[in-house]
Amino acid sequence: xxxxxxxxxxxxxxxxxxxxxxxxxxxxxxxxxxxxxxxxxxxxxxxxxxxxxxxxxxxxxxxxxxxxxxxxxxxxxxxxxxxxxxxxxxxxxxxxxxxxxxxxxxxxxxxxxxxxxxxxxxxxxxxxxxxxxxxxxxxxxxxxxxxxxxxxxxxxxxxxxxxxxxxxxxxxxxxxxxxxxxxxxxxxxxxxxxxxxxxxxxxxxxxxxxxxxxxxxxxxxxxxxxxxxxxxxxxxxxxxxxxxxxxxxxxxxxxxxxxxxxxxxxxxxxxxxxxxxxxxxxxxxxxxxxxxxxxxxxxxxxxxxxxxxxxxxxxxxxxxxxxxxxxxxxxxxxxxxxxxxxxx
Numbered sequence: 282x283x284x285x286x287x288x289x290x291x292x293x294x295x296x297x298x299x300x301x302x303x304x305x306x307x308x309x310x311x312x313x314x315x316x317x318x319x320x321x322x323x324x325x326x327x328x329x330x331x332x333x334x335x336x337x338x339x340x341x342x343x344x345x346x347x348x349x350x351x352x353x354x355x356x357x358x359x360x361x362x363x364x365x366x367x368x369x370x371x372x373x374x375x376x377x378x379x380x381x382x383x384x385x386x387x388x389x390x391x392x393x394x395x396x397x398x399x400x401x402x403x404x405x406x407x408x409x410x411x412x413x414x415x416x417x418x419x420x421x422x423x424x425x426x427x428x429x430x431x432x433x434x435x436x437x438x439x440x441x442x443x444x445x446x447x448x449x450x451x452x453x454x455x456x457x458x459x460x461x462x463x464x465x466x467x468x469x470x471x472x473x474x475x476x477x478x479x480x481x482x483x484x485x486x487x488x489x490x491x492x493x494x495x496x497x498x499x500x501x502x503x504x505x506x507x508x509x510x511x512x513x514x515x516x517x518x519x520x521x522x523x524x525x526x527x528x529x530x531x532x533x534x535x536x537x538x539x540x541x542x543x544x545x546x547x548x549x550x551x552x553x554x555x556x557x558x559x560x561x562x563x564x565x566x567x568x569x570x571x572x573x574x575x576x577x578x579x580x581x582x583x584x585x586x587x588x589x590x591x592x593x594x595x596x597x598x599x600x601x602x603x604x605x606x607x608x609x610x611x612x613x614x615x616x617x618x619x620x621x622x623x624x625x
Contacts, residue, residue, distance in 0.1 A: 282572035286348040287562055289584055293344060295544050296591070297337035298406075299450070299537055304331045305403045306451020308374060309444060310470065312396025319463050320392065322602055326458040328378065329598040333591055335371065340587065347575050349565040351422065352555045358424040359417050359431055360409055367405035374398030403447045404440040408432075411439025414496060414547070419559040435488060442481040449474040450540065453520075453533040458602050464529070471524050471532065475517070495558050499550040506546055513542035 304327040311323045345353040357364070377395035384391050408431070415435045418426035452474060455467035489497050500506055520535035551557045555565045566572065 282569055282576060283348075283562065283566045285576065285580065286344060286566070286572055289580065290341065290344045290348070291548055293337050293340040293584075295541065297334070297341055298544065299540055300330070300334035300337060300591070302403075302447045302540070303327070303450045303454040303533075304334055305399045306447035306449065307454060308395055308399025308451070309403065309448050310451050310455070310467075312393070312400065314466065316462075319466065322459055322463045323455065324378070324381070324395075326455060326463075326602045330594055331378065333594050335375075336587065340584070343579070347579070348567055348572055349555055349562075350567055351565045352560060355417075355419065355422070355424050355556060355560065359412075359426060362428060363405045363409055363431065367402050370398040370401030370405070372398075374402070400444060403444045406440075407443025407446075408436045408440035410443065410547075411436035413557055414439070415494060416557060417559065419556065422560060422564070435485075435492075438481070438484065438488070442478070442485065445474055445477045445481060446540065449478055450533075450536050453536040456529050457533040458600075460601050468524060468527065471520075475520065479517075496547075496550050503549070506549060509542045509546040509549075513539045516542065 307323055307327050311320055314320055314323065342353075345356070373394050375398075377391040377398065381388060381391035381395060412431035412433070415433060417424060418430050424430070449471065452467040452470045456464055456471070459467065488494075516535040516538035520532055520539070523531035523535065553562050554560065555562050
């Protein structure tokens with residue numbers, strides 16, 4: 282049961298990073314775009330799926346709360362302020378999704394809300410990961426770092442790095458989903474974002490070596506971890522080739538593979554710790570009876586059904602978004618109905 286719930290937690294976290302990461306990245310790119318028509322197409326590219334993407338964040342939180350309550354309590358104690366800021370960003374962009382297509386004079390406000398909420402949520406997620414990699418101040422299983430024990434130059438750097446990574450993921454999604462000008466904008470951004478992400482990884486590696494972060498010892502103790510960076514390098518090479526050849530499908534898959542390789546590297550580097558080098562999986566797990574009770578509901582039905590729903594939703598909304606697409610699906614339906622009723 283313990284290993285099962287670790288696997289569920291890992292899968293749900295990775296799915297959140299990949300799926301919500303793409304629309305957070307699109308949101309940041311949206312903020313850098315000034316043309317209103319292009320912004321409409323970008324929002325249309327993520328509107329049918331963004332609600333489902335964020336559901337995986339809820340799954341991650343529920344699994345931590347039910348299966349690993351010690352980790353849930355410790356992380357909340359450490360990251361109360363950043364998590365509140367992240368949730369505020371997610372709420373703000375959610376409101377902007379619904380309000381923007383109706384606004385006229387105040388549309389600029391919802392445009393900035395959508396882009397700003399996306400950036401804030403992405404930055405806080407990267408900052409949190411950076412703080413975990415660097416190590417939280419924990420004594421006797423309790424967080425003792427105060428309100429800002431998570432804040433450091435390394436965590437801020439990781440926040441910026443994840444924003445760049447999400448932008449690359451979002452650009453690859455726009456290449457896959459869009460046509461004409463938006464597609465070309467994404468193609469032009471991908472080389473710049475790829476170079477920026479590579480520079481970020483180099484800086485992080487140098488920092489880890491200079492500061493001798495504990496994770497470096499794990500890489501030396503477990504040489505097989507180099508397999509995952511090798512997969513990431515191969516995916517990056519394929520990504521460059523696909524962008525040069527203007528092949529719309531492979532870039533998104535290659536960026537997903539790069540993210541999956543990075544996530545796997547971190548996850549296995551920290552094993553068997555839930556909070557790196559402080560709380561192990563065994564120490565954090567709930568009693569077996571609780572894990573088994575959860576399995577018959579969430580594990581056996583809810584989690585598989587969510588996987589099925591995600592697969593079906595992406596299948597249903599497959600294909601390209603046209604330049605005439607509406608910024609909101611309901612607005613598009615109303616517009617089509619009005620045109621039909623206007624015809625003799």
